Amino acid sequence: MCYGWSFLYSSTAYGLKCYNCVTRYPSSCTTSVTCPPELDQCSSLTASGVTTKSCMVSNLCVSPVTCCKEDYCNGAITTGPSVLLLLLSSAIITFFV
Structure with a gap:
């Protein structure tokens, strides 16, 4: 129980870390930043081909x-169907070889 409390305390004390670009x-x-306490979320927005990543309330x-x-x-880049197909085909090959 003490370990859980110390994790919550350290997360709050040091702030959330987000990519910023x-x-x-x-x-x-x-590039990453440590968010101030009032900005409690990491955000990502893509519009007109431009991606913005930052801290957000x-x-x-x-x-x-x-x-x-x-x-x-x-920071994660979304995967398309081609990546999932590649993983599935690799799993099938591994299973039958």
Whole structure:
């Protein structure tokens, strides 16, 4: 029980960590920031081919903005059907070989 409390305390004390950038190439977004306490979400928005990632206050997290609450959670690039097909075919090959 003590360990859980210390984790919650340290997360709050040091702040959420998010990727922070404005770019046309989301995979190049490697700059990170520690959010101030009032900005409790990581956000990501893509509009007109430009992706913006930053810290955000939760009440501003409405579509088309996507938000999340874990460190660096706004850094993932969404996978398309081709990646899922590749993983499925690899699993089938592994199973039958």
